[in-house]
Amino acid sequence: MGKADFLDEIRRGIGLLRAGGREVALVHHNDADGLTSAAILQTALARAGFSVHRICIERVHPPIIARIHDAFPMTIFYVDLGGQAAPAISEANRGRRTTLILDHHHPHKPTDPRVLNIATEFFGLMGDMDISASTAAYFFALELDPANRDLAHAAVLGAVGDEHDREGGLVKENREALMDAVEQGQVRIEIKEKGREVYLLTRSREAIPMAPLSVAVTTFGGVGYYADGPDLGVRVCLEGLFPQAERRLKDLRLTQQAAYERTTAQLRRGGLKQTEHIQWFSVGDEFSPMGVKIIGEYCWDIRNEGFIDPEKYIVGFQNMAPEVPGVGAFDWAQTKASMRLPTPLEHKILIDRSMPGLAYLVPEAAKQVGGSIDACHDYTAATIVDLGQEEQLVMAMEALIQAKLSE
Ligand SMILES: [Mn+2]
Numbered sequence: 001m002g003k004a005d006f007l008d009e010i011r012r013g014i015g016l017l018r019a020g021g022r023e024v025a026l027v028h029h030n031d032a033d034g035l036t037s038a039a040i041l042q043t044a045l046a047r048a049g050f051s052v053h054r055i056c057i058e059r060v061h062p063p064i065i066a067r068i069h070d071a072f073p074m075t076i077f078y079v080d081l082g083g084q085a086a087p088a089i090s091e092a093n094r095g096r097r098t099t100l101i102l103d104h105h106h107p108h109k110p111t112d113p114r115v116l117n118i119a120t121e122f123f124g125l126m127g128d129m130d131i132s133a134s135t136a137a138y139f140f141a142l143e144l145d146p147a148n149r150d151l152a153h154a155a156v157l158g159a160v161g162d163e164h165d166r167e168g169g170l171v172k173e174n175r176e177a178l179m180d181a182v183e184q185g186q187v188r189i190e191i192k193e194k195g196r197e198v199y200l201l202t203r204s205r206e207a208i209p210m211a212p213l214s215v216a217v218t219t220f221g222g223v224g225y226y227a228d229g230p231d232l233g234v235r236v237c238l239e240g241l242f243p244q245a246e247r248r249l250k251d252l253r254l255t256q257q258a259a260y261e262r263t264t265a266q267l268r269r270g271g272l273k274q275t276e277h278i279q280w281f282s283v284g285d286e287f288s289p290m291g292v293k294i295i296g297e298y299c300w301d302i303r304n305e306g307f308i309d310p311e312k313y314i315v316g317f318q319n320m321a322p323e324v325p326g327v328g329a330f331d332w333a334q335t336k337a338s339m340r341l342p343t344p345l346e347h348k349i350l351i352d353r354s355m356p357g358l359a360y361l362v363p364e365a366a367k368q369v370g371g372s373i374d375a376c377h378d379y380t381a382a383t384i385v386d387l388g389q390e391e392q393l394v395m396a397m398e399a400l401i402q403a404k405l406s407e
Contacts, residue, residue, distance in 0.1 A: 001123050001124040002123060002124055002125075003123070003125065003173065005123050006118075006120060006123035006125055006139070007139065007143060009116075009118050009122075009123070010102075010118060010139060010140050010143045011143055012116065013100045013102070013116055013118050013140070014140075014143055014144060016075075016098050016100065016116060017050075017075055017077070017098065017100065019098070020074070020075035020097070020098035021074060021075060022049060022050055022051060023050065023051050023052075023053070023074035023075065024045055024050050024051070024052050024053070024074060024075045024076075024077050025052075025053045025055060025068065025072040025074055025075070025076045025077065026038060026041055026042060026045070026052050026053065026054050026055065026077050026079065027055045027057060027068060027076060027077065027078045027079070027081075027082070028041075028054070028055070028056055028057070028078070028079045028080055028081070029056075029057070029058075029079075029080040029081045029133075029221075030056050030057070030058050030221035030222060030225055030229075030230055030233075030291060030293065031080075031161060031162075031218050031221055031222070031293075032157065032158055032160075032161025032162070032214040032215070032217040032218045032221070032233075032237075033080050033132050033133050033134050033158040033159070033161045033162045034056070034079070034080035034081065034133065034158075034221065035056075035158075035217050035218075035220070035221050035230065035233040035234050035237055036132075036134040036137075036154045036155065036157045036158030036161065036217070036237045037079040037080045037102075037132075037133040037134045037136070037137040037158055038054055038056070038079065038080075038230075038234055038237075039151075039154050039234045039235075039237035039238050040134060040137040040138055040140075040141050040148075040151045040154050040155065040237075041077065041079055041102075041137050041140065041141065042054055042234065043141075043148070043151060043238065044137075044140070044141035044144050044145065044148045044151065045144070047144075047145060047147070047148070048144050048145060053072065053074075053326075054230075054234070054326070055068065055326045055327060056221065056225070056230035056325065056326065057081070057324060057327075058225060058291050058292055058293055059081070059292075059374070060081050060082055060084075060085040060088065060089070061372065061384065062088055062092070062372075063330055063332060064324055064327060064330075065085070065088065065089055065092040066092045067324075067327055067328065067330075068092070068327060069089075069092040069093050069094075069096060069097065069099075071327070071328070072097075073097070074097065075097060075098045075099070075100070076093075076097055076098075076099045076100070077099075077100045077101075077102070078099070078100070078101040078102070078103065079101075079102045079103065079133055079136075079137055080102075080103060080104070080133035080134075080137075080158075081103060081105070082101040082103055082117075083101055083103030083104070083105045083106070083107040083108070083117060083119040083121075084103075084105050084106055084107060084108055085108070086101060086107060086108045086109060086110040086111075086115060086117040086119075087108055087109070087110065087111050089101065089110065089112075089115055090110045090111040090112035090115045091111070091112075093112050093114060093115055094112065095112055095113070095114050096114070097114065098114055098116075099112070099114060099115040099116070100116050100118060101115065101116065101117045101118060101119070102118045102133065102136050102137060102140060103117070103118075103119050103120070103127075103133060103136075104119070104120045104121070104125075104127030104131050104132060104133050104136055105119075105121075105127055106121060106127070107119030107121050107122060118136075118140075120136055120173075125172070125173055126172075129164050129166075129167070129171065129172075129174075130164070130171060130172035130173050130174060131159075131172065131173040131174060132155070132158045132159035132161075132162045132164055132174060133158060133162075134154060134155045134156075134157065134158020134159060134161075134177075135155045135158070135159055135173050135174050135176075135177045136173075137155070137158075138151060138152060138154070138155035138177050139173070149180055149184065150184065150186075151238075152177050152178075152180035152181035152184060152186060152187075153181045153184075153186035153187055153201060153203065154237045154238060155174075155177035155180075155181070156170070156174070156177055156178050156181050156187055156199060156210065157201070157210055157213060157214055157217070157237060158214075158237075159174040159177065159178075160199060160210045160211055160214045161214035161215075161217065161218060165197065165199070165211075168194070168195060168196045168197060169189075169195075169196070169197035170197075170199075178199070185202060185203075186201065186202060186203050187199050187200065187201060187202060187210070188200045188202045188207060198211070199211075201213060201240060203240060204240045208240060208241065213236075213240075213241065216236065216241065216249055217233045217236055217237060218233075219249060219252055219253065219256070220232050220233030220236065220245075220248075220249065220252065221233045221291070222290065222291050222293045222294055222297070223252040223253070223255060223256045223290045223291070223294060224248070224252050224289075224290075225289070225290065225291030225293070225325070226288070226289035226290070226291065226321060226323075226325060227289055228248070229252065230325070232244075232245050232248055255289075255290070256290065256294065259283075259286060259287050259290065259294075260298060260301065262286065263281075263283055263286060263287075263298065264302065264305075264307075266281075267281060267302070267307055268307045272307070272308075273394075274309075274312070275394060275395070275398045276398060276401075276402070277311075277312055277313060277398060277401045277402075278312055278313045278314075278315055278394055278397060278398055278401075279308065279309055279312045279313070279314055279315070280314070280315035280316070280317070280390070280394050281315075281316055281317070282316070282317035282318070282319075282335065282390055283295060283298075283316065283317065283318050283319075284317075284318075284319055285319050285321075287318050288319075288321060289321075292318050292320055292336040294318070295316045295317065295318035295336060295337075295338045296316075296338035296340070296380070296382060298316060299314050299315075299316045299338050299339070299340040300340050300380075302314070303340050303341060303342045303343070304342055304343055308342055309342070310342040310343070310344040310345065311342070311344060311345055311348075312342070312345065313339060313341060313345065313358075313361075313397070313401075314339065314340045314341065314342065315337055315338070315339050315393075315394055315397070316337070316338050316340075317335045317336065317337050317338075317390050318335065318336050318338075319334075319335045319336075319387065320332060320334045320335060320336055320384065333386060333387040333388075334384050334385065334386055334387060335384070335385060335386075335387050335389075335390060336382065336383075336384050337371075337382060337383050337384070337385060337390070337393060338380075338381075338382045339358050339361075339362055339376075339380065339381040339382065340379075340380055341358070341379055341380075346379055349378055349379070350378060350379060355401070355404075355405075356400070356401055356404040356405075357377075357378025357379070358376055358377065358378055358379065358380065358381035359376045359377055359378045359381065360378075360400075360404075361381075361397050361400050361401065362374075362376045362381035362382070362383055362397070363376055363383075364396075364400055365383075365393055365396035365397040365400055366383040366385065366393065368392075368396045369385055369386075369389045369392045369393050369396055370385065370386065370389070371383040371384060371385040371389070371393060372384045372385075
């Protein structure tokens with residue numbers, strides 16, 4: 001187990017890819033790590049003679065993957081998502097297409113032999129800090145052709161986007177990509193107080209700090225999801241912030257700010273519904289055309305505001321648009337729920353352990369109302385439920401909290 005075995009598995013994947021024809025549907029996440037991964041693989045695959053259909057998705061949702069496996073008669077390649085959903089992807093595929101998954105999240109084994117899950121964790125490469133999806137994609141690109149070393153800077157940008165430098169600097173596999181980028185004059189390392197490193201992209205005329213650049217890329221993917229955001233985000237990963245992208249980024253930030261301000265004004269006027277332990281609201285379609293990732297970011301943003309009860313769980317809903325760009329229309333009527341915590345309540349959950357965490361509450365409550373079960377943490381969680389089930393979900397969570405407290 002280790003990097004050598006991981007590279008062996010990548011070579012196995014490349015063999016399957018080459019045997020599967022010249023067309024690839026590349027399915028990727030819409031955050032900075034997902035967009036950089038897509039930029040790296042799209043470039044490397046195109047250089048190797050493949051024609052690439054890029055599909056940016058916000059989450060692995062069963063109807064979406066079913067549609068992709070029905071509609072794209074070609075090799076399907078997931079990156080920065082899918083590792084955990086390998087069984088569901090297997091079900092969607094049912095032996096039809098060569099399917100590769102390249103991911104650094106906690107993985108499950110596929111049940112379809114035509115699905116290869118190249119998950120870093122199967123080889124002991126840890127996805128929470130040592131290897132981003134972008135670095136995994138970079139290794140994949142190098143195995144396709146060593147000339148793809150010129151994509152190293154994009155690997156670094158994805159790792160920074162996933163905050164893999166949070167303890168002062170990139171380590172392990174991510175650091176290998178960083179050093180490749182530094183050697184080629186693409187990235188410069190600056191040492192700040194206490195040895196903390198800051199990375200600057202030095203490919204353009206002026207050096208650009210990579211942390212804010214990764215935030216900009218995430219804004220393209222999230223706020224601009226239903227428009228041209230992912231396309232621009234991928235280009236920015238490769239080319240840096242060109243003038244058209246810069247103008248668009250300003251627009252997107254204004255859109256986001258305006259939606260936040262309208263919603264906050266409503267919540268301040270008493271728009272929050274209350275149960276004994278939960279405060280909740282729905283923005284409906286108000287956040288359109290932003291992706292549903294934004295409801296989570298908004299809940300995080302307001303968690304310690306004056307109009308928020310510091311002792312209650314926060315639940316926000318945002319309706320799912322009835323389409324997935326590049327995949328088509330869907331007739332679902334569903335809403336995404338995001339859960340976050342005010343800091344005082346977070347202490348009670350994580351430190352005092354006197355209140356139940358979201359990792360227990362949300363999957364349990366979602367199950368009761370037929371919602372999707374997603375990766376949940378104690379301090380942040382999400383699910384998708386049918387429109388009209390909002391209050392039932394909240395009441396199910398409330399009942400679970402009360403049951404826990406009376407134990
Ligand atoms: Mn990632």
